[in-house]
Amino acid sequence: MLALLFLLFAALAVGCALAMVAQRNPLYSAISLIGVFVSLACLYIMLAAPFIAAVQVIVYAGAIMVLVVFVIMLLNVEVEERRTGRLKFLVPAAVVLAFVLFAEVAFILASMQEFYVTPASASANVGVTHSIGTALFTQYLLPFEITSILLLMAIVGAMTLARRGGLLSPNARVIPGAQQLPLSIVDASVGIEDTRAVETDTTDEAARLLGYERLRDESERE
Amino acid sequence: MKQRGCSDTSACATSQSENNEMEPQLSWYLALSAVLFTIGVTGVIIKRNIIAMFMCIELMLNSVNLTFVAFSSFFQDVTGQLFVFIVMTVAAAEAAVGLGIIIAIFRNRESLDVDEASILKL
Numbered sequence: 001m002l003a004l005l006f007l008l009f010a011a012l013a014v015g016c017a018l019a020m021v022a023q024r025n026p027l028y029s030a031i032s033l034i035g036v037f038v039s040l041a042c043l044y045i046m047l048a049a050p051f052i053a054a055v056q057v058i059v060y061a062g063a064i065m066v067l068v069v070f071v072i073m074l075l076n077v078e079v080e081e082r083r084t085g086r087l088k089f090l091v092p093a094a095v096v097l098a099f100v101l102f103a104e105v106a107f108i109l110a111s112m113q114e115f116y117v118t119p120a121s122a123s124a125n126v127g128v129t130h131s132i133g134t135a136l137f138t139q140y141l142l143p144f145e146i147t148s149i150l151l152l153m154a155i156v157g158a159m160t161l162a163r164r165g166g167l168l169s170p171n172a173r174v175i176p177g178a179q180q181l182p183l184s185i186v187d188a189s190v191g192i193e194d195t196r197a198v199e200t201d202t203t204d205e206a207a208r209l210l211g212y213e214r215l216r217d218e219s220e221r222e
Numbered sequence: 223m224k225q226r227g228c229s230d231t232s233a234c235a236t237s238q239s240e241n242n243e244m245e246p247q248l249s250w251y252l253a254l255s256a257v258l259f260t261i262g263v264t265g266v267i268i269k270r271n272i273i274a275m276f277m278c279i280e281l282m283l284n285s286v287n288l289t290f291v292a293f294s295s296f297f298q299d300v301t302g303q304l305f306v307f308i309v310m311t312v313a314a315a316e317a318a319v320g321l322g323i324i325i326a327i328f329r330n331r332e333s334l335d336v337d338e339a340s341i342l343k344l
Contacts, residue, residue: 003246043288049303101260132303135304140304153315154315157319
């Protein structure tokens with residue numbers, strides 16, 4: 001029974017992975033990848049790791065794939081065109097390397113049968129949240145803290161990479177406090193083609209240049 | 223050691239040695255992980271779209287996670303699952319930064335083809 005379930009989920013995972021590579025539309029690839037993640041989560045449950053299975057679905061199939069699909073839709077990705085005739089000399093090398101890999105897998109399958117180890121059954125408490133949390137906050141506290149620093153760096157890096165660099169667009173709405181403003185926003189006589197910028201030191205000066213101070217006074221007067 | 227975690231008799235009976243062939247072995251999971259990793263490597267090599275390559279990298283990370291969880295479950299040690307947790311965090315960070323890079327490349331080149339982004343200058 002468990003073997004049948006394993007074969008079902010393994011076939012689902014491999015089939016979805018092959019479909020992901022074979023698809024040329026990135027959106028269909030992303031949906032196939034979600035199938036891989038879900039079938040891997042089922043395999044984690046079979047391995048008596050319910051916490052990891054839940055995190056797999058939430059983080060991978062949820063957060064990361066939503067991010068990927070969002071970027072795919074944001075960038076209006078075109079369907080990849082097929083190109084042939086490249087890297088012809090690598091085909092024999094690929095065949096040899098694939099043969100080596102299958103030989104390795106066959107060796108593992110043949111030799112590992114001697115080491116029979118029992119998987120953790122459902123009543124074992126290896127994969128439950130309690131044991132993972134206990135180990136994570138005692139023995140492996142340092143990797144946990146390093147991971148938090150890594151996440152902070154990722155946040156800062158993603159914001160730095162994804163924001164528009166250089167001068168602002170003339171049509172951009174500029175909030176007070178911005179340190180660099182296009183000259184065309186401040187001075188209407190300058191055309192929008194002029195990409196020079198004025199620099200302000202303080203928020204008050206930026207607000208004054210933008211006319212926010214005057215607007216605020218008018219609203220207070222009313 | 224062999225019968226650890228068997229509380230009821232029916233679960234113990236199915237893990238007796240005469241029924242070994244019907245239980246998924248550790249090597250099955252390792253073979254599945256190797257196959258998934260190979261598919262991921264193949265995708266990274268043959269794909270031209272940078273987002274598709276990114277997703278193939280995610281597939282490779284997941285296959286390694288499967289190895290971790292399989293070893294952790296079969297050897298009754300929680301350490302492997304902790305490292306899966308950390309790998310997932312790294313994958314989330316990688317997704318954020320990688321997609322930021324993809325957006326920056328698309329803004330500068332109006333294309334997601336890796337062959338057109340071969341010069342490392344944005």
